[in-house]
Amino acid sequence: MKVRLENISKSFEKGKSILKDISLMIDDGEFCVFLGPSGCGKTTLLRIIAGLEKEDTGTIFFNDKVINSLEPKNRNIGMVFQNYALYPHLNVFDNIAFPLKISGEKKEKIKERVLQISEFIGLKEYLDYKPKQLSGGQRQRVALGRAISRSPQIFLFDEPLSNLDAKLRMQMRTELYQLHKELGTTSIYVTHDQVEAMTMGDKIVVLNNGIIQQIGSPFEIYENPSNLFVATFVGNPQINLFTIDSLNLNDDSSSLNQKLILNFYESLKEILQSNPVKIAIRPENIFLKPVFPHSIFLGKRKILTIEYMGNETIVNFEFNKELKSFRTNEKIHLNQDEYIDIYLNQDKLIFFDNNNNKI
Ligand code: ATP
Numbered sequence: 001m002k003v004r005l006e007n008i009s010k011s012f013e014k015g016k017s018i019l020k021d022i023s024l025m026i027d028d029g030e031f032c033v034f035l036g037p038s039g040c041g042k043t044t045l046l047r048i049i050a051g052l053e054k055e056d057t058g059t060i061f062f063n064d065k066v067i068n069s070l071e072p073k074n075r076n077i078g079m080v081f082q083n084y085a086l087y088p089h090l091n092v093f094d095n096i097a098f099p100l101k102i103s104g105e106k107k108e109k110i111k112e113r114v115l116q117i118s119e120f121i122g123l124k125e126y127l128d129y130k131p132k133q134l135s136g137g138q139r140q141r142v143a144l145g146r147a148i149s150r151s152p153q154i155f156l157f158d159e160p161l162s163n164l165d166a167k168l169r170m171q172m173r174t175e176l177y178q179l180h181k182e183l184g185t186t187s188i189y190v191t192h193d194q195v196e197a198m199t200m201g202d203k204i205v206v207l208n209n210g211i212i213q214q215i216g217s218p219f220e221i222y223e224n225p226s227n228l229f230v231a232t233f234v235g236n237p238q239i240n241l242f243t244i245d246s247l248n249l250n251d252d253s254s255s256l257n258q259k260l261i262l263n264f265y266e267s268l269k270e271i272l273q274s275n276p277v278k279i280a281i282r283p284e285n286i287f288l289k290p291v292f293p294h295s296i297f298l299g300k301r302k303i304l305t306i307e308y309m310g311n312e313t314i315v316n317f318e319f320n321k322e323l324k325s326f327r328t329n330e331k332i333h334l335n336q337d338e339y340i341d342i343y344l345n346q347d348k349l350i351f352f353d354n355n356n357n358k359i
Pocket residue numbers: 012013018036037038039040041042043044045192
């Protein structure tokens with residue numbers, strides 16, 4: 001099922017707009033993630049698609065049919081929430097069977113379907129258990145089972161993994177993704193967790209203050225952020241920011257490398273003419289040696305902290321009294337307070353104008 005939103009707007013109080021002119025398209029079978037900080041309107045948008053909230057303006061299409069006036073129960077969607085929303089007095093069997101009973105399925109058919117689903121979600125042995133006898137991960141699987149029982153055409157997930165601990169979350173992320181691949185059902189997934197968005201999404205819609213900031217694949221969002229908000233919201237450690245003045249490199253250490261600086265300005269002449277005010281670079285594009293044809297020497301900088309993570313090391317250093325970071329997977333020995341040479345890969349710089357849009 002394709003989902004298309006055209007010019008959706010919503011406010012709960014007069015003058016306080018929660019969603020502003022949202023237009024987007026989700027392809028059949030796509031896994032689309034709404035990503036953004038708390039309060040940006042993700043859940044409201046999901047609830048509008050579900051029919052649980054009424055949009056003020058705009059049109060919702062499922063395939064090419066306008067469905068604005070359809071009741072939630074007639075939209076053929078399966079929803080999974082953060083708090084599982086299971087019926088505590090019903091066992092696993094009856095929780096999964098509930099939507100089927102409501103829709104008047106025959107008893108035998110229900111039994112067959114619940115057994116099939118419980119096998120699918122790995123809870124066949126737990127059909128008699130009540131929710132409180134299950135772990136968080138198992139409860140969320142029951143919620144999933146209930147959502148898929150009626151074979152909906154669209155899945156809507158509202159931060160379904162945020163009540164789980166880190167390890168379980170990772171495991172459930174994989175399970176959910178596999179489930180999606182197996183069923184091939186169009187899915188919309190709300191999260192403020194960029195790792196979830198990056199690892200699961202075919203397409204990410206980044207929202208802030210009720211406005212779409214960018215729509216793209218995880219690769220596009222990370223490598224080619226359309227504005228400063230997206231650049232800084234996605235990526236951990238956060239992307240490094242420099243003002244154009246600070247990279248003017250007029251402190252003493254930079255004069256060590258005038259040739260590189262000249263080279264820098266020469267090859268960036270055009271972009272500099274459009275008056276960038278901010279320059280950004282991801283931590284993996286900063287090095288201890290000039291390994292690229294176009295490197296910028298940032299001078300000798302003091303290491304503030306070192307985060308050894310096993311497969312990689314994150315080094316935080318000082319630049320103009322600000323903390324900047326790079327990551328390396330080289331097995332090098334560095335010490336806190338040590339001064340190190342820092343080089344930026346010039347080809348990986350991202351420039352933003354005074355409206356914070358990418359140049
Ligand atoms: P979170 O990640 O914290 O769940 P979100 O991006 O999903 O945030 P929403 O839940 O959509 O954000 O809320 C967006 C804004 O709309 C918030 O400021 C919230 O207070 C407001 N809001 C949501 N529902 C209502 C409502 N029923 N009545 C009034 N205001 C509401």
